[in-house]
Amino acid sequence: xxxxxxxGGIGGLTAxxxxxxxxxxxxxxxxxxxxxxxxxxxxxxxxGASVLHRLELRERLDxxxxxxxxxxxxxxxxxxxxxxxxxxxxxxxxxxxxxxxxLLQMILLNTVRERIGTHRIKTGRKVEAFAQNDSGVTAxxxxxxxxxxxxxxxxxxLIGADGFHSNIRRQLHPNEPPPRYEGMMMWRGVSYFAPFGxxxxxxxAGNHDIKLVCYPISLNLDNCGNIPINWVAESRQGNPREAIxxxxxxxxxxxxxxxxxxxxxxxxxxxxxxxSAGDIFEYPMVDREPLxxxxxxxxxxxxxxxHPMYPVGANGASQAILDGEELASSMEKYPPMEALRxxxxxxxxxxxxxxxxxxxxxxxxxxxIADKRISSSTDRVEDFxxxxxxxxxxxxxxxxxxxxxxxxxx
Numbered sequence: 001x002x003x004x005x006x007x008g009g010i011g012g013l014t015a016x017x018x019x020x021x022x023x024x025x026x027x028x029x030x031x032x033x034x035x036x037x038x039x040x041x042x043x044x045x046x047x048g049a050s051v052l053h054r055l056e057l058r059e060r061l062d063x064x065x066x067x068x069x070x071x072x073x074x075x076x077x078x079x080x081x082x083x084x085x086x087x088x089x090x091x092x093x094x095x096x097x098x099x100x101x102x103l104l105q106m107i108l109l110n111t112v113r114e115r116i117g118t119h120r121i122k123t124g125r126k127v128e129a130f131a132q133n134d135s136g137v138t139a140x141x142x143x144x145x146x147x148x149x150x151x152x153x154x155x156x157x158l159i160g161a162d163g164f165h166s167n168i169r170r171q172l173h174p175n176e177p178p179p180r181y182e183g184m185m186m187w188r189g190v191s192y193f194a195p196f197g198x199x200x201x202x203x204x205a206g207n208h209d210i211k212l213v214c215y216p217i218s219l220n221l222d223n224c225g226n227i228p229i230n231w232v233a234e235s236r237q238g239n240p241r242e243a244i245x246x247x248x249x250x251x252x253x254x255x256x257x258x259x260x261x262x263x264x265x266x267x268x269x270x271x272x273x274x275x276s277a278g279d280i281f282e283y284p285m286v287d288r289e290p291l292x293x294x295x296x297x298x299x300x301x302x303x304x305x306x307h308p309m310y311p312v313g314a315n316g317a318s319q320a321i322l323d324g325e326e327l328a329s330s331m332e333k334y335p336p337m338e339a340l341r342x343x344x345x346x347x348x349x350x351x352x353x354x355x356x357x358x359x360x361x362x363x364x365x366x367x368x369i370a371d372k373r374i375s376s377s378t379d380r381v382e383d384f385x386x387x388x389x390x391x392x393x394x395x396x397x398x399x400x401x402x403x404x405x406x407x408x409x410x
Contacts, residue, residue: 001025001336004139004155006127006168008035010101011303011320012161013108017055018328020116027155028112031126031144031162035109037102038249040188040281041217041230043068043202044099046092048318051325053094060107065099066200066216073366074205077377078265081370082390083201084363096314098202098215098230100190104317125150129171130158130299137298157336158299159327161320164286166305172295176288179308182359184208184285186311187233187256189277190217192226196268199227203265207371208361209236210259212270231273232311234285235259252282264377285310287359290352293344300340302327307351312358319351365393 001024005012008030016026044052044065052061069089073081087096112121125141132138137158143150160168169176195216197203202215213232221227233256254275263270287308294301303320323343330343361368366385373384 001157002027002155003331004029004137004153004158005161006139006158007161007163007166007303007305008032008109008121008123009161009163009303009320010105010108010317011324012159013105013112014051014055014321015159015161015302015324015327016112016116016120017108018051018324019331020112021055022328022332024328024331026116026120027153028121029125029127029139029141029153030121030123033124033144035105035121035123037100037106039101039105040190041098041215041228042101042104042317043215043314044097044104044321045314045318046087046094046096048321049087049094049097051321054325055111057107057111060111061097061099061104064103064107064218065097066219068096068098068202068215069198069200070202072197072201072203073364073370074203074265075367075370075374075381076206076210076263077374077379078205079370079374079377079379079381081366081381081385082387082394084394098217100217100228100230101317122153126167127162128167130168132158132298156298157331157340159302160295160299160305161302163304164288164308166301168299169291169301169305172299172301173291176291179286179288181284181286183236184234185237185256185282186285187252187280187282188231189274189280190228190230191273191276191278192222192224193229193268193273193276194225195219195227196229196265204364204367205263205265206234207367208364210234211364211367212260212263214268214273229273231277233257233260233274250282252280254280256282287355290355291348294348295340295344298337298340300327300344306347307355309351309355310358312362312364315354315358315362319354323347323351363394366390369393 003026005028008028068086070083070085072083124144127139127141129140138152138154140152205212211234217230218228257274294306302323327343330339
């Protein structure tokens with residue numbers, strides 16, 4: 001049985017490896033002429049890491065990423081509202097990783113080449129549409145080097161892992177409303193900077209009108225004793241509206257830094273960090289309304305094509321990875337089209353809950369609680385927020401996102 005996977009991102013490559021492991025033939029159709037290690041940092045949560053460890057990628061992840069020890073939620077004055085241990089430090093079976101998105105994609109890509117074969121990855125082919133019948137499914141694509149029709153390829157199943165602007169999703173759901181934008185703009189970059197804290201902790205500071213996320217994505221020092229530190233700066237730009245163009249590769253400028261002049265951290269100079277970045281990427285915080293179903297017949301969706309979500313709680317990549325493993329598990333157990341419905345049934349409700357929880361800011365709700373009560377650098381967190389309030393927020397999101405600690409079940 002041949003499965004066509006449209007998209008060679010993290011979700012599509014993981015799905016290919018999982019499907020190959022249980023005996024399926026796969027072919028990956030990727031629009032870009034060459035898959036390069038682009039992007040900035042992401043976090044891979046324990047439930048996502050568990051899938052990659054089962055794919056025997058632990059050593060490769062450890063060689064390029066950081067096993068995150070903790071995440072600190074801070075006020076803009078630098079108060080630590082709470083320090084939440086992560087990964088194995090918190091009692092999970094698997095670690096949490098902070099890692100460059102492009103390097104994670106290259107780990108998956110090189111593993112696909114080794115285990116499945118380079119000839120199974122077709123680049124420069126943008127799938128524009130599909131057609132299906134009782135015997136199979138056909139993907140029609142454009143040659144990206146010429147812009148001309150480049151023919152088609154056939155398979156038994158087609159999985160749209162082609163991202164936020166998925167053509168497969170558009171054909172399956174032609175009347176879907178435009179993306180949802182609620183007013184937050186994000187700027188992202190990587191700065192080579194001196195390690196902060198213990199070198200393996202990330203922090204999120206501010207509130208949900210102005211926020212900074214910061215974490216190391218490698219522990220390898222350069223000649224100046226610096227490491228690559230990923231940061232995301234967010235600022236509310238206006239009232240919510242229905243649609244906005246989301247171009248993930250759009251370059252931004254440094255004018256946003258003015259919004260962060262009053263952020264004072266005890267272990268890192270925020271303004272200098274932001275000013276030290278190379279390329280700065282700018283894009284809106286957008287998602288889409290959850291779908292009632294992902295596919296039909298021999299076609300379904302995966303990753304951002306199925307459930308694009310706000311980058312809150314570090315869950316986007318992990319949910320795409322979980323999709324890939326669940327798809328393979330269902331395909332192994334059931335006839336093809338029944339397997340796709342089982343896969344959707346097991347994943348659609350769960351990812352819908354995560355999408356909606358992220359709109360309510362997930363575990364980051366503690367930032368707004370603190371922001372409303374703490375107004376000075378001399379205030380003490382423990383005088384304004386209880387430990388019980390903090391744990392209630394954290395536990396609720398762990399339940400929704402699907403990475404409960406062992407102790408939560410006791």
